[in-house]
Amino acid sequence: MAGQASYSSEGTQTAVRWYPPAYDVRVESVPLPSIENPDDAIVKIKLGGLCGSDLHVYRGHEDVNAPLICGHEFVGEVVALGASFASSASGRPVLYSSLHVGDKVVSPFTVTCGECHFCRVGSTCRCLHSQLFGIPALPGGQAQYVRVPKAGGTLFKIEGRMSQISDASLILLGDILPTGVFAVLQAMQHPKLLPVFTSQPYPFSSQPFATMLQNNGTELPQSLIREEDKVLTVAVVGLGPVGICAIVSLLDFLEKSKAAFKVVAIDPIEDRRKKVQEVYKLIDEKARGNGTFEVASIDEGKKIVNQWTNGTGCNAVLEIVGNNSALTLAYELVRPFGVISSVGVHQGPQLPFTGRQVYDKNVSFEFGRCPVRATLPIALEVLLKHQDVFGGVGGAASLVEKIVGFDQAVESYELFDKGKCGKVLFDPWR
Numbered sequence: 212m213a214g215q216a217s218y219s220s221e222g223t224q225t226a227v228r229w230y231p232p233a234y235d236v237r238v239e240s241v242p243l244p245s246i247e248n249p250d251d252a253i254v255k256i257k258l259g260g261l262c263g264s265d266l267h268v269y270r271g272h273e274d275v276n277a278p279l280i281c282g283h284e285f286v287g288e289v290v291a292l293g294a295s296f297a298s299s300a301s302g303r304p305v306l307y308s309s310l311h312v313g314d315k316v317v318s319p320f321t322v323t324c325g326e327c328h329f330c331r332v333g334s335t336c337r338c339l340h341s342q343l344f345g346i347p348a349l350p351g352g353q354a355q356y357v358r359v360p361k362a363g364g365t366l367f368k369i370e371g372r373m374s375q376i377s378d379a380s381l382i383l384l385g386d387i388l389p390t391g392v393f394a395v396l397q398a399m400q401h402p403k404l405l406p407v408f409t410s411q412p413y414p415f416s417s418q419p420f421a422t423m424l425q426n427n428g429t430e431l432p433q434s435l436i437r438e439e440d441k442v443l444t445v446a447v448v449g450l451g452p453v454g455i456c457a458i459v460s461l462l463d464f465l466e467k468s469k470a471a472f473k474v475v476a477i478d479p480i481e482d483r484r485k486k487v488q489e490v491y492k493l494i495d496e497k498a499r500g501n502g503t504f505e506v507a508s509i510d511e512g513k514k515i516v517n518q519w520t521n522g523t524g525c526n527a528v529l530e531i532v533g534n535n536s537a538l539t540l541a542y543e544l545v546r547p548f549g550v551i552s553s554v555g556v557h558q559g560p561q562l563p564f565t566g567r568q569v570y571d572k573n574v575s576f577e578f579g580r581c582p583v584r585a586t587l588p589i590a591l592e593v594l595l596k597h598q599d600v601f602g603g604v605g606g607a608a609s610l611v612e613k614i615v616g617f618d619q620a621v622e623s624y625e626l627f628d629k630g631k632c633g634k635v636l637f638d639p640w641r
């Protein structure tokens with residue numbers, strides 16, 4: 212199985228490179244990657260993505276002081292495998308024995324070994340071998356070829372029913388769709404929201420905990436929860452590509468849960484609000500669940516939440532932006548004993564609230580990087596179910612706005628940085 216077919220690391224490839232200190236991307240010829248370790252794979256990239264978190268490097272916010280090949284979203288074909296890949300490989304992630312040259316794959320945006328403690332328990336974003344694609348130490352996916360370390364644990368093989376999905380759709384599994392799913396899971400699985408789903412008050416709303424208490428002779432109190440207490444109110448702050456993924460994932464979860472809900476999607480940019488409205492129109496009425504959905508500006512969103520809850524606030528807020536103004540809005544919108552799920556990539560400034568403020572409101576915060584490899588199966592189901600949103604390119608409701616060659620890379624970064632375009636994919640062979 213290990214091999215390189217017709218691939219040779221001799222020569223050069225075309226890639227998008229960023230130069231410090233900021234706002235400087237160039238399309239250049241760079242050396243082809245090669246197998247460096249037995250667990251490596253080389254992937255020929257079919258499409259590479261431009262992601263909102265690429266802008267943190269682009270703007271000089273990541274304390275990076277060396278040039279790098281950009282990008283952490285890519286889908287492609289395996290063209291070379293290290294010596295660890297063999298049909299006889301055992302006791303390791305399954306791809307070490309089943310991945311072949313010629314297989315189509317999509318990659319999470321970080322390296323995932325699949326074997327350490329964090330990977331075994333599902334916290335794959337904190338793998339002991341984790342590296343982010345698109346840093347000086349690990350060249351990214353806005354290139355023609357990329358080296359993938361720990362490839363047997365990192366890569367996701369495209370096969371079966373996935374084979375019918377376009378590359379422009381599959382690439383969403385590398386980052387933004389799992390991240391949207393993760394924003395939802397961090398909130399919906401939180402103990403503070405369980406009374407909505409179980410009709411039992413906290414802390415007895417956790418079924419395993421309640422069962423343990425009952426098995427040990429504890430009598431549970433009678434529930435006083437009313438129907439009005441079981442209406443889940445959620446705000447989504449930030450309606451860029453990840454925000455859209457979060458909204459679709461949230462509505463999918465709520466439809467499956469059969470919970471009554473009210474969701475407001477908030478963004479100051481009118482074009483983004485219009486995009487979300489078009490996305491919502493595409494979702495089949497039966498898949499919208501038992502609830503109310505509104506799209507609003509910041510001021511409108513505050514008024515809507517106040518009216519819906521009589522000033523109580525949202526059970527949960529999904530913060531998708533990654534800056535202090537968005538976090539401040541999330542804190543204003545969330546109710547006491549509520550949950551803020553933040554998946555935006557925050558930078559250097561201190562959080563915009565004091566310990567006393569969060570203590571006095573009993574707010575729970577869930578921050579951090581998405582464990583993409585662990586959430587891929589859930590994200591895949593959302594992707595397959597909602598191809599009306601995730602399957603097209605350039606439509607009014609399409610998540611992906613356009614596919615361009617590297618000749619438009621510099622312009623695409625400039626437009627994306629200014630919020631003048633949506634999700635852009637690069638075809639490195641155009």
